[in-house]
Amino acid sequence: MQKISHPVYYADYLQLERLLSSQSPKSAEHGKPAHDETLFIIVHQAYELWFKLIIHELDSVIHLFEGNYVDEKNIGVAVSRFSRITEIQKLLIDQIRILETMTPLDFLEFRDFLFPASGFQSVQFRLIENMLGLQPEQRMLYNKEAYYASVSAEHQEIIRQSEGKPSLFKLVELWLERTPFLDFHEFHFWPSYRAAVEKILQNDRDTILNNPLSSAEEKQKQLQELAQNEENFAAVFDEAKHNQLIEKARRRLSHKATEAALLIHLYRDEPILHLPFRLLTLLVDLDELFTTWRYRHALMVHRMIGNKIGTGGSTGYHYLRATVERYKVFGDFIDLSTFLIPRSALPELPEKVKKNLGFYYSQKSDE
Amino acid sequence: MQKISHPVYYADYLQLERLLSSQSPKSAEHGKPAHDETLFIIVHQAYELWFKLIIHELDSVIHLFEGNYVDEKNIGVAVSRFSRITEIQKLLIDQIRILETMTPLDFLEFRDFLFPASGFQSVQFRLIENMLGLQPEQRMLYNKEAYYASVSAEHQEIIRQSEGKPSLFKLVELWLERTPFLDFHEFHFWPSYRAAVEKILQNDRDTILNNPLSSAEEKQKQLQELAQNEENFAAVFDEAKHNQLIEKARRRLSHKATEAALLIHLYRDEPILHLPFRLLTLLVDLDELFTTWRYRHALMVHRMIGNKIGTGGSTGYHYLRATVERYKVFGDFIDLSTFLIPRSALPELPEKVKKNLGFYYSQKSDE
Amino acid sequence: MQKISHPVYYADYLQLERLLSSQSPKSAEHGKPAHDETLFIIVHQAYELWFKLIIHELDSVIHLFEGNYVDEKNIGVAVSRFSRITEIQKLLIDQIRILETMTPLDFLEFRDFLFPASGFQSVQFRLIENMLGLQPEQRMLYNKEAYYASVSAEHQEIIRQSEGKPSLFKLVELWLERTPFLDFHEFHFWPSYRAAVEKILQNDRDTILNNPLSSAEEKQKQLQELAQNEENFAAVFDEAKHNQLIEKARRRLSHKATEAALLIHLYRDEPILHLPFRLLTLLVDLDELFTTWRYRHALMVHRMIGNKIGTGGSTGYHYLRATVERYKVFGDFIDLSTFLIPRSALPELPEKVKKNLGFYYSQKSDE
Amino acid sequence: MQKISHPVYYADYLQLERLLSSQSPKSAEHGKPAHDETLFIIVHQAYELWFKLIIHELDSVIHLFEGNYVDEKNIGVAVSRFSRITEIQKLLIDQIRILETMTPLDFLEFRDFLFPASGFQSVQFRLIENMLGLQPEQRMLYNKEAYYASVSAEHQEIIRQSEGKPSLFKLVELWLERTPFLDFHEFHFWPSYRAAVEKILQNDRDTILNNPLSSAEEKQKQLQELAQNEENFAAVFDEAKHNQLIEKARRRLSHKATEAALLIHLYRDEPILHLPFRLLTLLVDLDELFTTWRYRHALMVHRMIGNKIGTGGSTGYHYLRATVERYKVFGDFIDLSTFLIPRSALPELPEKVKKNLGFYYSQKSDE
Secondary structure, eight states, rough: OOOSSSOOOOOHTTTTHTTTOOOOOOHHHOOOOTTTHHHHHHHHHHHHHHHHHHHHHHHHHHHHHHHHOOOOHOOOOOOOOHHHHHHHHHHHHHHHHHTOOOOHHEEEHTTGTTTTOOOOGGGHHHHHHHHHHHOOOOOOOOOBBTTTTTTTTHHHHHHHHHHSOOOHHHHHHHHHHHOOGGEEETTEEEHHHHHHHHEEEEEEHHHHHHHHSSSSSHHHHHHHHHHHHHHHHHHHHHHHHHHHHHHTTTTOHHHHHHHHHHHHHHTTTTTHHHHHHHHHHHHHHHHHHHHHHHHHHHHHHHHHHHHHTTTSOOHHHHHHHHHHHHHSSSSHHHHGGGGGGGGGGSOOOOOOHHTTTHHHHHHHHTT | OOOOOOOOOOOHHHHHHHTTHHHHHHHTTOOOTTHHHHHHHHHHHHHHHHHHHHHHHHHHHHHHHHHSOHHHHHHHHHHHHHHHHHHHEEEEEHHHHHHHSOOOOHHHHHHOOOOOOOOGGGGHHHHHHHHTTTTGGGOOOTTTBBTTSSSSSHHHHHHHHHSSSOOOHHHHHHHHHHGGGGGGTEEHHHHHHHHHHHHHHHHHHHHHOOOSSSSSSHHHHHHHHHHHHHHHHHHOOOOHHHHHHHHTSSSSHHHHHHHHHHHHHHHSHHHHHHHHHHHHHOOOOHHHHHHHHHHHHHHHHHHHTTOOOOOOOOOTTTHHHHHHTTOOOSSHHHHGGGOOOOOOGGGGOOHHHHTTSBBBHOOOTTT | OOOOOOOOOHHHTTHHHHHTOOOOHHHHHOOOOOOTHHHHHHHHHHHHHHHHHHHHHHHHHHHHHHHSOOOHHHHHHHHHHHHHHHHHHHHHHHHHHHHSSSSSHHHHHTTTGEEEEEEOHHHHHHHHHHHOOGGGGGGOOOOTTTTTTSHHHHHHHHHHHHHHHHHHHHHHHHHHHHHHEEETTTHHHEEEHHHHHHHHHHHHHHHHOOOTTTTTTHHHHHHHHHOOOOOOHHHHHEEEHHHHHHHTTOOOOOHHHHHHHHHHHTTTHHHHHHHHEEHHHHHHHHHHHHHHHHHHHHHHHHHHTTSSOOTTTOTTTTHHHHHHHHHHHSHHHHGGGGGGOGGGGSSOHHHHHHHHHHHHHHHHHHO | OOOOOOOOOOHTTTEEEEEHHHHHHOOHTTTTTTTHHHHHHHHHHHHHHHHHHHHHHHHHHHHOSSSSSSOOHHHHHHHHHHHHHHHHHHHHHHHHHHHHHHHHHHHHTTTTTOOOOOOGGOOHHHHHHHTTOOGGGGGBBBBBOOOTSSHHHHHHHHHHHHHOOOOOHHHHHHHHHHHHOOOOOOOOHHHHHHHHHHHHHHHHHHHHHHHHOOOOHHHHHHHHHHHHHHHHHHHHHHHHHHHHHHHTTTTOHHHHHHHHHHHHHHHSSSHHHHHHHHHHHHHHHHHHHHHHHHHHHHHHHHHHHTSSHHHHHHHTTHHHHHHHTOOOOOOHHHHGGGGGGGGGOOOOOOOHHHTSSBBBBOOOTTT
């Protein structure tokens, strides 16, 4: 592994001459240099560098999940790359604190010189959203225009193209739908799960009705709660109802993929399901961290410009705050918790199935 | 300073025997020990310890601000104690990550044993909210009942009493209203500020109308934005309008205190105003961090229980999310950014006033 | 799963009455209440609560690794619990910032009242060290006495007993030594690995000697470096040399366990080795985070008391700083990086072996 | 403040085309693209961007402290800019976690292609060290050569020049030496302080000798500790001894500046001394955070390359670890804690002096 080529120099390798000469404060151009504009530029440049890295990581995972088959080895790779993205996201959130060392008054020294540039014009951030699987119909209008309207024609083209490509959401959904374990030998997950849930709900009803400690009023209230739980479950048991919720955009994940995701959560201790479980958990982490980032970002903008209109012409804080909840991508994976049941109530797996969920070696070392 | 008393032992000093024997998992009591219940208990106990410390710090600052006069020395003390609270708040937010190492499935192993206990019953957290100045009328009903309805009679009493005590918000407002610099010698802040703003707005209007680069449509749009800016300022210039907004609960801070807070922000570089400026900034930090905590907490609850009803009977995530924005206390201080103007447009202070905003020493060392 | 028992109350469940009445500042007892002593007590109590949780998690993993066989399922469980410990450790490090909001001058207000109590008397921290596998012979004397000399007789007994129990280090070493894949069917890891390394080193030597770009002096220097690399490898290839290093306390991990750990790192992409790889990585994380904590703690003590003698009588900062490097437990796992070689230089696994490292299912779904 | 110029576009303003095309992995150049090299490049580029910002902030503070007089207003500005640097430093430390998501094995895929580039060649980091005040004589040799030997001639020139410029350490020292309050009207700080210390030490001696609870042996031990305390104080009381320590490089801060720094710490509650106190505290924060960064960086390098020689030819971890303690700049400010005494033992300030340490206004509003 000895190195044969010309010696590499740190500054050349990192292209520091370019990198460190790419900060041109507008305030200086206008003859009114504002100390904090350097901070402002560098914070945003750091964001864009990290966005590039997130795209690099997402791109590689999307590539692993394309096609009709995902090698088990690649689940571990995807888990590592998603973990990396979550570490980057934590940094992106903390980085807001650095921007907040600039006071609103200091921002005013150069804010008008930036008109109408805005973080809203970050092409890379739009690409990340689309790669994850944010849907065009989830988007809010921005000053009565599409979310890409404020960028250049060339950039619009890039963003529009990304809308058409298979997203992480879609590829994970397809991968889940291919899970062979939903009906596997004599094991049929969905009816077993349903029976277990129904037993729990019946048991809950009996306990409420026969509880000598609770008053009629309390029983009434508890039965109402139980009824809501039953309704939740009914919506997931009945594929037709599930599909209606999808049409109303209240669900997104297909029924079959939902079944598979539940199976993975409930039997995650089986070796073959452990890494898939971690992968699903990381999708929730990714969503939670982007959501947190959006919310912190909205708070920061509020602090910086109050209720003024943003440099990009948006109504600033209120627009940003409204996107926070709307722009979740993996909400269905978070909602899965609604349908989990305790391990002790889970149907026992048949021995033959268990064997198939373990490692080959651990079964028959002599083969 | 030599120590005279009996030797102190670490474990006794910290009362570790009590502290470390105060974790009694319900799952073990029910004969079904769940590994993660210890995590669950300790995370919540750590929260309560930090809440006690926050109360200790808030209490001391409230004490410093009671009465009709706050010694300048105490502004520095208050700034230090608020800074400490913000460090604790950052920890409280990060601590959520530890709770999230418990998966929803693991929570199910003991969740039912806790019924109907809930973090909503944290008396200390309610006290913190009331000490900061959250108003009873800002509160949302919780299962159609008052926010204190789910705690014991004794605890209700404690919470109700805290509602009646002077809050940090109120005491800071009074302190701001006493500021002597609004009308000081020949300097009258409000009319000077108003004149400066009007000059800026007029200048903006001229620039828009005379800009040869922009189309009629663009001019139209820019004039609309300008009109909204003017409206914002009109609402702060006119005390009557300001008071109407207060009546509608869209503002809270009195007009006089708002004037003083603006003065402090705009002239923060004068020595006597520097620590007051830091104090106002820290109030915004406090609010931002509590708001972020509430939001992260809501996300965590969503992840843990999905759309199920919380152990305390609340509809969980949706309730929590709704409180995030509603429960801000120092929102008016965040909104101040709307009314800031660039330093270059600020009226110059008369020399005599400047002297009065500096240190005595720096004027006449021989006196 | 409906709840049958008496309703649980948040404050009772968390034993808040005890918890929140366990702060008794000595300064108040002496009639000179110091505001910051409450901070001091609560920070240390929070540390002890987290220590209890770390012990709970370590204990459970140690239990999983006892005996002669670790079920594959439990590797995933251990990985989750170690991940949890790392999240707690990050919090412990950040928590130092809260203590540092107390200035040295404020500490002086009550420091003498605490004599001779000291964090050095934390029994739980000693237990954690021993559970991880810190060896008695690694310990430094503290004021010329054993590390447990300053605690009560009862506490000494607890600490001494923990020295005799199987540590995490020992159990992981035994688990590694049992790995069946070192010699598995026709695959013999150690000679294959050794041949691959030798080929790399020979190739490096050729490249250096034949490089037309480098001067005689540069070649000389590069050959020296190469020689040192060869020496490193020689020490791991030769079990006798390895054992000599163990005797000199420069290595700790047995040769066989070292082989297994290298195998796991190098072939971590095979499904059966992926979670073991994560487990080894987490041991390095644990060590790194405890080491970082020790170092930050030492810096904090320096800041707080300067070069004074600690309340426990230690020379404070210098003692603490000296333990940082000495008290690493999993250093051998960090050093493994020295012996890694690029995947491209790795011997290809025979097909039959590969099959044995994958999932049973993925081979024969019809069985 | 309306914008007159051509509209600004986000991507142009941040020069994203340059920024995002400045990542050229060597592994791809060599035809063996390694996924993680993009991570490696971007992490280092992010570091260099933040270094540029730190230099921008340090430079501005150095400029404020040049000359013979520092306007009181500028202390607040310096405090804000130092606070900003500490926020950046926290990010730099956390950023190491992102690099650590790359495993040692993945680093091997491209490590050899980078030879002999190394983070040791970061010119900006050397400039930061020199701007802070790291002295050439504190530096360790690196492969038997000066710390700047591995960079290009042009870069060596830049680094060497920075050695000659006034450092932050030097400018703060001069500013401290100019403090007028050491001998001010009838107040003479040094003899008052010395008398207070001597009284404390005498009191300690009496307490030890007369304590009926302690054994002869304990008394002996306590008297030894007391003697060491006395010796510490003796070294600061006696300017000649202090200067000897400076000659032996065990102290750096001049005696006069040390006096002033102690005065500021002890009387920090006086308004005029409050911001200077925060400034001195921030110097300690800066040092502590850089020290922590160095230590974490050393741990990361150990983890990544084990005991191999670094790409820059250094012996890696051991070299880096050795610099951690050596390269502290503001150690004398940390050591000040050794000489603090409780507020209660402080000499009371004469009324006239107190007045001079307060705000002009608060004394005579009618003037």
